[in-house]
Amino acid sequence: MLEPTLRIAALYPDQLNIYADRGNIAVLENRCRWRSIGCEVTAIGIGDQIDPGRFDLFYLGGGQDEDQRRCAADLLECKRDALVEAASNGAVVLGICGGFQLLGHWYELGDERIEGVGLLDVETVRSDGPRLIGNVAIETALAGSPARGVLAGFENHGGRTRLLDGATPLGRVLKGRGNDGVSGDEGCRSGNVIGTYLHGPLLPANCWFADWLIAAAIGSETSLAPLDDSLELAAHQAACAAAGVNA
Amino acid sequence: MSTVRLALASAVARAAAIALRASGSGGTSAPGKILLALAPDAIAQRSAALDRGSAVISATNGKTTTSSIVAEIMRGDGATLVHNRAGANMAGGIAATLNDQRGDFGLFEVDEFWLASLVSQLRPRSVLLANLFRDQLDRYGELDLIVDRWRDVAASATGRIVLNADDPLVAGLGAVAHNPLFYGIEDLTVGSDNPQHASEQACCPVCGEQFSYSRFFVGHLGHYYCPQGHFQRPTPQVTASDIALNGLGGSTFTLAIDGRSYGAELAMPGLYNVYNAVAAAALANSLGVSDETIVTGIRDARPAFGRAETVEIAGRACSIMLIKNPAGTNEVLRTLASDPLNQDLLIVLNDQIADGRDISWIWDADFEQLAQSQRVITCSGGRAVELGLRLKYAGVDPERISVRPVLDEALAATLDGDGERLVILPTYTAMLAVRELLVSRGAAPGSFQ
Structure with a gap:
């Protein structure tokens, strides 16, 4: 039997890396390796075409406004169709912070409205209010997640994202601000396409979620082999405690 | 603002400082905030009274160390310093420093975010802009915003602008500055062909294309050029070459100022401190300090706080x-x-x-x-x-x-x-x-x- 392999497409690692997105990739890579699951990470830059069948997981981080504008244009020009096709075949697409905004229909930047990929039914507007900054914890309803499916992290965004009718949030805010500071929604999920404002980075603080993504991406029928996660669990508890939530 | 009002405000702020020290709360900027509330132009007034003027230093990394080297050089030049050496580098801390210390030369490290407002009040003879790295995004926001603010400072400051030629984010500001002075590292052997993780991406101000590098020194600091030929690293007037890094023991290098070369010894470790020393040399040179005094000051400087x-x-x-x-x-x-x-x-x-x-x-x-x-x-x-x-x-x-x-x-x-x-x-x-x-x-x- 062929060893399973997780094939990750890291989109725009030179531009969209502002909140230590590298940490998320490091967690996915190591947790595969420790289980003898292969892991290939391919950097996909501006101008590169994507073969939708070549990847199991697409990662999209956040960047500065100008970088994000360039990436948005490139996504539409040469990647959107492939991403939509991959997602419809069950690939995992994870967008964090700016990456979350880019997965929606559009987001505002100054007076401009920038078109997104449209994989998530969300829209992001700018507000005169302050940036939403701080430790955050949310409760998800992901199948098979431990305890209450709590994710903890740090948020730092000026955009306010709203879910359109019928869209499902990734979770409910326990502590922190979430998508817009008022709705109590955080992130958005549609099948295996997930967007969230949680960095910290997200996966080191929530290794259970890294495993959920790995299993979803490689379509693992059996559960993943357990690892010695004592440090990982303590880190998760510390991140929850920083947000003011008991894990 | 009358001088009487400033004198009164100053006395109140000093009394507050004494009370705070007695209570052990140790805040260095609170008395300065009181002073500014009572006399909003206190910084401008006090600064204008400094006989030898002042200099301002800003950067993401190395502000405190670079200031401490400049302080050593300026003391060697006979200056008595008014210097925020404890690193209280926003308006309150600088007001408190100007209120508490007596001297003829002001040396201020300034928080990168507050630079514009403080430079317009201090009106320094020279402003050193050393580097920009991503830092505390929760507090400062994105780097592009800081670059925009610094550009305004470079364009409008009355004093000499001293820039790191090796940081494209900073060197680009030379386009709007009058007669900028550049410094940099010329020893290619201490660099590498590859960038570190999460290096800042700098783009050509003309065509927007990402810079290419022939050498990386520290993060995105290095020798770079626009692939389309629109912009390249300015040739620095103050440089370090022949650099020998001797672990935690410090470093030696050749310091060149307008082509005149000297052997320099530095008691602080790492290439990043060589940058701090060359930056200090360039700033001192812009203030008219002699080469010999600069070399001696670099040799005698000791590591700053922590x-x-x-x-x-x-x-x-x-x-x-x-x-x-x-x-x-x-x-x-x-x-x-x-x-x-x-x-x-x-x-x-x-x-x-x-x-x-x-x-x-x-x-x-x-x-x-x-x-x-x-x-x-x-x-x-x-x-x-x-x-x-x-x-x-x-x-x-x-x-x-x-x-x-x-x-x-x-x-x-x-x-x-x-x-x-x-x-x-x-x-x-x-x-x-x-x-x-x-x-x-x-x-x-x-x-x-």
């Missing part, structure tokens, strides 16, 4: 090196790797406001440089666990990661090690706590400045 200070504790050398963002941390780790002594390492990660509440940055720092470490690394501070996790995913053997959140216990455990050198890498608030604990454990308080 920046590679070395004290003796229990018969062993103990070095404290502040870490606060990825680029600075990478350079500290690189310097440790070049030190011949074996080290017991204690890293302390806090997440107070002065440290940055967001600890994401530890994942952008190359802790992978510690992966081959054969000795136990102790992790402490409010976010000790996450630091331990970072080391695990950096490839450090989990058996060699000791997580002890309580700082006193962590310090005791590290002191029990048998390494020839004790190295402590604290974030800012952790650095203050570490110093206090070391003094209580018998390190001579006088060994701290």
Whole structure:
């Protein structure tokens, strides 16, 4: 039997890396390796075409406004169709912070409205209010997640994202601000396409979620082999405690 | 604003400073805030009264160390300094410094975010803009915003603008500055062909294409050019070449000022401190200081507050090196790797406001440089666990990661090690706590400045 392999497409690692997105990739890579699951990470830059069948997981981080504008244009020009096709075949697409905004229909930047990929039914507007900054914890309803499916992290965004009718949030805010500071929604999920404002980075603080993504991406029928996660669990508890939530 | 009103406000602020010191609360900027509330133009008035004028230094990394080298040079030039040496670098701290100290020359390190407003009040003779790295995104926001603010300063400041030619984000400001003075590193052997993780991406101001590099020195500092030929690194007038890095012991290099060369010795470790020394030399040169005085000042300068200070504790050398963002941390780790002594390492990660509440940055720092470490690394501070996790995913053997959140216990455990050198890498608030604990454990308080 062929060893399973997780094939990750890291989109725009030179531009969209502002909140230590590298940490998320490091967690996915190591947790595969420790289980003898292969892991290939391919950097996909501006101008590169994507073969939708070549990847199991697409990662999209956040960047500065100008970088994000360039990436948005490139996504539409040469990647959107492939991403939509991959997602419809069950690939995992994870967008964090700016990456979350880019997965929606559009987001505002100054007076401009920038078109997104449209994989998530969300829209992001700018507000005169302050940036939403701080430790955050949310409760998800992901199948098979431990305890209450709590994710903890740090948020730092000026955009306010709203879910359109019928869209499902990734979770409910326990502590922190979430998508817009008022709705109590955080992130958005549609099948295996997930967007969230949680960095910290997200996966080191929530290794259970890294495993959920790995299993979803490689379509693992059996559960993943357990690892010695004592440090990982303590880190998760510390991140929850920083947000003011008991894990 | 009348001078009578300033005198009254000044007296109130001094009384507040005395009361605060007596109560032990030790805030350095509170009296300055009181002064500014009572006399809003106090900074401009006090600064205008300095006989030899003033100089301002801003950067993400190296502000305090560069200021301390400039201070040494200016003292050698006969100046009596008004200097915010404790690093209180926003309006309140600078107002308090101007109110408390008497001298003829003002030397101010200024927070990168507050630079524009403070330069317009201080009207310095020279402004040194040394580097921009991503730092505390929760507090400062994105780097592009700082670059825009700095551009306004470079265009409107009345004094000389001194710029790091090797930082494209900073050197680009030369286009709007009048007669800028550039400095940089010319020794290609101390650089590398590849960037570090999470280096800032700088783009050509003309065509927007990303710069190409022939050499990287520290993060995105290096020798770069626009692939379309629109912009390239300016030729610096003040340079370092023939650089020899001697671990934690310091460095030697050839300092050239307008083509005149001198052998320079620096008692501070790492390439990043060579940058600080060359920056200090360029700033002093812009102020008309003689070459000889500059070289002597660099030789006599000692590490600033928590920046590679070395004290003796229990018969062993103990070095404290502040870490606060990825680029600075990478350079500290690189310097440790070049030190011949074996080290017991204690890293302390806090997440107070002065440290940055967001600890994401530890994942952008190359802790992978510690992966081959054969000795136990102790992790402490409010976010000790996450630091331990970072080391695990950096490839450090989990058996060699000791997580002890309580700082006193962590310090005791590290002191029990048998390494020839004790190295402590604290974030800012952790650095203050570490110093206090070391003094209580018998390190001579006088060994701290």
